[in-house]
Amino acid sequence: MNDTFPKLLLRNARQFADRPAIREKDLGIWQTWSWQEMHDEVLDFANGLASLGLKRGDKLAIIGTNRPRLYWGICAAQCLGAIPVPVYADSVAEELRYVLDHAEASIVLAEDQEQVDKVLEVKQDVGHVTGIIYDDTRGLKDYPESFLHDFAEVQVRGRKHAKEHPDFLQQEIEKGQGSDIAIILYTSGTTGKPKGVVLTHDNVLITSLNSAKEDRLTEKEDMLSYLPLAWVGDHIFSYGQAYVTGMCSNCPESQATVHWDIREIGPTYYFAPPRVFEQLLTNVMIRMEDASRLKQRLFHHFMEVAKRCGTDILDGNHVPLMDRIAYKIGDLLVYAPLKNTMGFSRIRVAYTAGEAIGPEIFDFFRSLGVNIKQLYGQTEAAVFITAQPDGEVYADTVGKPSPEVEVKITDDGEVIYKSPGVFQCYYKNDEATREAKNEEGWVMTGDAGYFDDKGHLKIIDRAKDVGKLKNGALFAPKYIENKLKFFPEIKEAVALGRDMDYVSLIVNIDLDAVGNWAERNNIAYSSYQELAAHSRIYAMIKANIEQVNRDLSEDSVLSDCQIHRFLILHKELDADDGELTRTRKVRRRIIAEKYDVLINAFYSGATQCQISTEVTFEDGKKGTIDGDIRIEDTETYEPLKAAS
C-alpha cells in the first residue's frame, strides 16, 4: 500500500521513471529531474541525514524559497520517519527562533547564506539544533563552523552510508504508515504566536488524492511552484498532488522572474490569490491604452463577444452558432495571444482563494477561456473544504464540499467541517486544539457562511463580526461593504444595522476616480468635502447602492441586509484619526463612537445632520471639520424568494 509519500516516490520512480518530476530554472535554462533522478537524489540525501544522526520522530526544519533541494528535503526526512517543518523564507530571526525552539528541530536545511546567517544568529538560544545544511554555497565556503554542511556533501556521505547499510533506508521507508506525522506547518498567525498544525500522511495524501481525482489531474500536468513552501497550499499543490499524480512542479528562477517563467512553462494547473489576477487584468488594461487604434478596437470588440458567450462556452452550455464562430475568430486574434503573454495558454484548472475576488476580474479570465475556480480551505483541513466543480462556477460562492468532506453551519452561522484532512492537533498546544476541534472531530473555521439554493457555500464574514438585525435576520457588514467596494467610485463603506430595524451605510468616495469623473463632466470642486456633498455624486452612489440592493434581494439569506439609507461622509476615513487600522481595515467601534450623531440621525428619520469632527493632519496638528451632511433614502426591492 502506498500510504506514505516516500512509498509514492518509489512507485513514481518505477511508474513514471523518465517523466519530469521537478524543474528549476538555473543559469537561464530549465533544468529537469525525472522521477527516477529525483528518487536517487532524495534517497542519497535521506541516507546523508541518517548519517548526521536524524532519526524517527526528529524534526528537520526547512527554510527558503521554492528550490528542488528543499522539496527533496521534505521527502528525505519522511523516508526516515522524521518530520519536516518548513519555515517561511521571509521570517525574521525572532520568528525563526520561535519555530526552531517550539518544534525542537535538530537539523536545519537552509537555502543560502542569508538563511544560514539567520539560523546562526539564533542557534545558541535553540539548544537542540546540531547541524545546518545549505543548498547554495555562495559566500559560505569560509564559514568555520564544523556543523555546517553543503547539500551535495551530505549526499556523498549518504552514498557511503548506503554502501555500509544497504537495507537500512528501504526498511525505514517500509516502517512508515499513513497515520504517521507527515509534516508540521506553522500558521503565520495574525494574533499571538504561530501554531504548529500537525498533519499525517493520511491527511495530506487522501486530500491530495481526492482533489486530484475531482479535477482529473494526471502525470501530464505542469504546475508552477512559486508560493511559500511553508504554506499549506503549496504543500498540497506542489508536493502532495505532485506525488499522488506524478505531475511536474516547476520552480521559478527567482521570485522576481515569476511572470517570465510562467510564460515559458505554460502551466496546466495553477493557483494564485485574487490580487495576482487583479494585477494581471490591470496590466492588460494599461497596456491596451498604449496599443494602436486598430488593436484597441479589435480588443474591445472581441472582449464584448467574450463577455456575451465566453463563460458559457467554457461551461459547455448552449451557445448560438454565430456566437461560437465569432468567439473562435476572437480566440485566434485576441484571446489566444493574450493568454500566451500571461502564461495561461495551457491552463486546464486554476484556483483562487483567500479573499473575495471581484466579479468582473473573475468573469474576464473565464470569458477568455481560463478555467479559474474558487475554493475554500484551511491549513487545519489540509486545504480542501469546498471547491467549485467544473461547470458550476460563480464569482460569489466558494463551491460545494470537496469529496469526503462534511460541512455544517452552526446555529450562530459559523461554518464547521469534518474531513479526512482534518489535522491531528496544534503541536504542543492542547488548549488551542480543543478550542478549534471538538471531540467528534468537527473543526470550527471562525467564518460565517451559508449554503445557497444551488448547494454552494457562501462565506460572508468572520463569524465574530456577523450580527443580527432587530427582526432576527442575519447582518453581515463586511459582505455588504465588499460588494460596494467593487465599484471604483466607492473607496470605503461602513454598514450599520446591528440590532436595528434596517441597514444604513456611510460612504467614502474615491477622490481619484470621482474627481476624474467630475473633471470630465465639468463639475468644479475645491475639496473632498465639497465634492462629497454634490447632488450628482449622491445620485451616482445611490445608483450603485441600488444595484447592490437588487443583488441582495435575490439572496435568500441576506435579502434583509438591503441598504435603506446612506450618507457620504464629509471627510475621508483615516488611520491617523484611528478610524482605520494601518492595513486599512474599518474599526467599527471607534466609528460608532465618533459618529453617533450621524447614526442617531439615520434611525430618527432626519434628512440633514450637523456634525463637527476632529481631524489629525499629517504633521500631527489637530483641527476640526464642520459640515451639514445630507442623508438620502434608497430604493429597496422585494426579495425574489421569501426566506424560508
Place this chain on the structure above:
Amino acid sequence: MQDTVKEDDILLEVRNISLSFGGVKALENISFDIRKGEVRAIIGPNGAGKSSMLNVINGFYHPQEGEIWFDGKLRHHMKPHQVAKLGIARTFQNIALFKGMSTLDNLMTGRYIKMHANLFSQMAWIGPAQREEIEHRQKVEEIIDFLKIQSIRKTPVGKLPYGMQKRVELGRALAAESKLLLLDEPMAGMNLEEKEDMCRFVLDVNEQFGTTIALIEHDMGVVMDISNRVVVLDYGKKLADGSPDEVRNNEEVIDAYLGVSHD
C-alpha cells in the same frame, strides 16, 4: 575582506607618478601599491585626482613621469584596450553602458576581449563561434546569478533604475574575468539600501572570485568598512596610506578631507 592577503604579493605598483594637463598638476609624485586579493580604496575630496589616478592605471591617461608595474612587469605605454587584455577591468563614475541593449547583451560585450571567432563565423553562428558563444553565455549567466539580476536579463538597461544600472556595469566588468577590478565611485548617488547591496557584492566578488579590487569612493563610512587599505589624495598629492584605522586617525586627513577642526 580576504584574510589571505600576503604583504609582499604585489599585483600593481605605481611609482612616482606625475600627471599634468598644461599648467594644472593633476597628480604629483604619487606612489602606492595594490596587493593581490585585497580591497584597496582611493579616497579624497573633489578634485583630488582620484579619477585621474584610475585613468592612469587604466591606460586612458599617460603620466609624464613615473612607472607602472603590473603583475611583476614594468608596463610600457599602452592603450586602454591593451590594458584590458592584460587583465584590468573597470566601471565608470557616470554609467557607461549601451543603453539600448539588454542587460544580457551588455554583459556579453564584457566578454568581447575573450572572444576569438571571426566576424563571419559569428554571423553564421557555426562551428567554433557557436561553441564559443555558449561558453561565454554560461559565464555571463553565472554572473547574472551572482548579482541576482535574473529578472532584468532581457530589459534594455536604459529603462533600469540607477542602482540597477550600476549593478549591471559591475557585471560587465566582472564578465571580463580580470585580475584587477577598478570601480569608480560604485556607490555614488545610491540610497542606503542600494549601497548596502553594492557593498555586499563588492565583498562577495573579492571573496568568491578572489578578484583584487581598487575603488574610489566618496562615502567614508563605506570605504572604512569594506577596504583592507586606504590611500588618501588631496590636490594631486598623497596625504596618507594605511589601514582604515590609521587613516581615520591621521590628522592631515581629518583636516583635508573631513574638514573637522581640532586643536
